[in-house]
Amino acid sequence: MKPSIRKTVFAGMAGLSLAGTVAGCAPSAQQPAAQETEPSAPASASATASAAPGPSAGAAAGYKDGTYSADGNYKSPNGTETVGVQLTLAGGTVSAVEITEHPSNPNTRKFQGExxxxxxxxxxxxxxxxxxVSKVAGSSLTSGGFNQAVEAIKAQAL
Amino acid sequence: MPHPGWQGFRFDGIGTSWEISTPAPLPPVLRSSVLAEVERYDSTWSRFREDSLVARIAAAPGQYELPPEAAGLAALYRQLYTLSGGAMTPLIGESLERLGYDPQYSLRPRGEAAAPPAWDAVLEWHGTSLRTTAPVVLDIGAAGKGQLVDLLAEQLGSHGVPEFFIDASGDLLNGSTEDGGQEPVQVALEHPYDATKAIGTVPLGSGALCASASNRRAWGDGLHHVLDGTTGAPVRTVVAAWALADTALEADALATALFLVPAEDLERHFRFSWLKVFSNGSAEYSAEFEGRLFT
Incomplete structure (x- = not known):
């Protein structure tokens, strides 16, 4: 089991889904982390995977043809979210990558819902x-006490 | 100012900044009356004051007589509690304090997230009458600011001020009417992650527009102040929601309810318009917001 290819796929995927606009502006979106991923099928044969997507995906030896799927967690600005990735290896090459969105994900629900x-x-x-405009509807202004406490904690964390 | 030439009355209240705009300056007696009402509301409902009624309720179970506005809160909270399957509850204060959002602003979790008690297990709240069978930490934060906006609007109306615009730090009520000759106020929808930006604009005629965003009162590692009352844990995925309704009470409460209840379910019970923005940058909205977002 080689983690490198999975990590590359997940990092690329997470970067993709967070790259745009609203999500992309969040501070924590700059470090999408792929963690705790386990393939659902063992990968231990001797083929060479050489066409993984993503600019940094190098060749990785030792993968057996088949379809692999895994759930990945990444930090979105609002906490940890889960996505699924399915990856097909054929002739040692990644022939397909599919991102499977979980039902809790808004992308999935938007196709299901009316x-x-x-x-x-x-x-x-x-x-x-x-x-x-002369007015803004939002919630950026919070109480002084709350903001002071956050600053104090940040200072302690330095 | 919402309209050229209007005057603003600014003050701090219930932990945030306010501005009431009117065509002519508010007379001193009315300003005093507004500030007194803000103080009365805060001293009743604040979870952060030792001298508040809510603090007394938290100290000991018993029978309490609440001020008149409690009836509106009870009815709305009970309805949303039912619609959300217990996720939206005025008992959420205990869960918030457990995660560190306490009167001392410790912002340090005291343990794993925990759901508050079920409504019927500890509360009998009918109108202005409240009976508790255990010490409970009431938190009406999802609707309180909106209700105070409405209460101040009533004061202005009863003092013969027909036109006004109340801005409670982003929760808005336009007290003017188009019949009265005022154009709707163009309002920017604040970007959930960048207060210098907007994700769209919407015209606000007579009525309220309130927002709820999870990122503003966030204190680390996925902890923020919008909690699911069935688990006591912070809600994921929705990062901001807006609601347009006739009253600020409803708009404020519905903006939070949108985090917890499918908008379609809420539409069956409330006359309102809505917008939800998700952490992946996508949005869902009702017809009123069609064509209003920057994409």
Whole structure:
């Protein structure tokens, strides 16, 4: 079992799903972590995988043809989220990579659900300076006490 | 200012900043009256004050008489408690404190997340009458700010101020009407991760627009203040929600409920419009938000 290929796939996938706009602006989105992934089938034969997606996926020896799937966790700005990846090896080459979204994921639900309104795949931010508005609906201003406590904890963590 | 030439009255209340905008400056007596109402509300409902009614309720079980606005809170919370299968509950204070969101702002978890007691196990809350069978930490944070907005709007109305705009740090109520000749106010929808940006704009005519976002009161490793009342653990995936409704009480509560209840279920019981943004950057919305988002 070689973890390198899985890690590459997961890092690439997580980067993809977090690369855009709203999610991409979150501080923690800069370090998508692929952790705790286990293939559902053992991989221990002698083929060479050489065409894994992702710029840093190098050749990795020792994979047997077949279909592998695993769940991966990554840190989204809002906590840990789970996605599934299915990877097909043929002739030692990765012939297919499929990201299987779990039912709790909004991407899955949006295809299953029926909505009175609509769906946006990616919303993007525009600077408030560029928009002609006099009011903002949001929740950025929190209590002074709360913010002070967060700062104090940050200071202790240095 | 929502309209050119309007005057703003700014103050701090219930732990956040407020601005009431009106065509003419508010008279001093009305300002005092507004501040007194804010203080009265805070001294009743704040979980963060030792002298509050909520603090007394937390100290000992018993029979309590609540102020008039309790009736509106009880009805709305009970309805959303039922619709959410217990996920949205005024008893969530205990779970929040356990995770560190306590009056001392320790922000340090005291243990694993834990669900609060079931409503009917500890609470009999009808109108202004509350009976508890155990010490309970009430937290009406999901609706309290909105309700206070409505209470201040009532004050303005009763003092003969027909046109006003209340901004409670991003929870908004437009007290003007188009019949009264005012155009709707264009409002930016704050980017969940960057307060200098917006993800869209929406016109706010008469009524309320409230937001709830999980990232603002976050204190580390997936801990934030929007908890699932069935588990006591923070809700994942939805990062921000907006609700447009006639009253700020409903808009505020529904903005939180959108984290916990499918919007379609809420639509069957409330007249409101909604927008949800997920942590992967996608969004779902009702018709009112069609074409309003930047994509």
């Amino acid at each position: 909505f009175a309104g609509g769906i946006a795949d990616q919303v993007v931010g525009k600077s408030l300076d560029e928009i002609n």
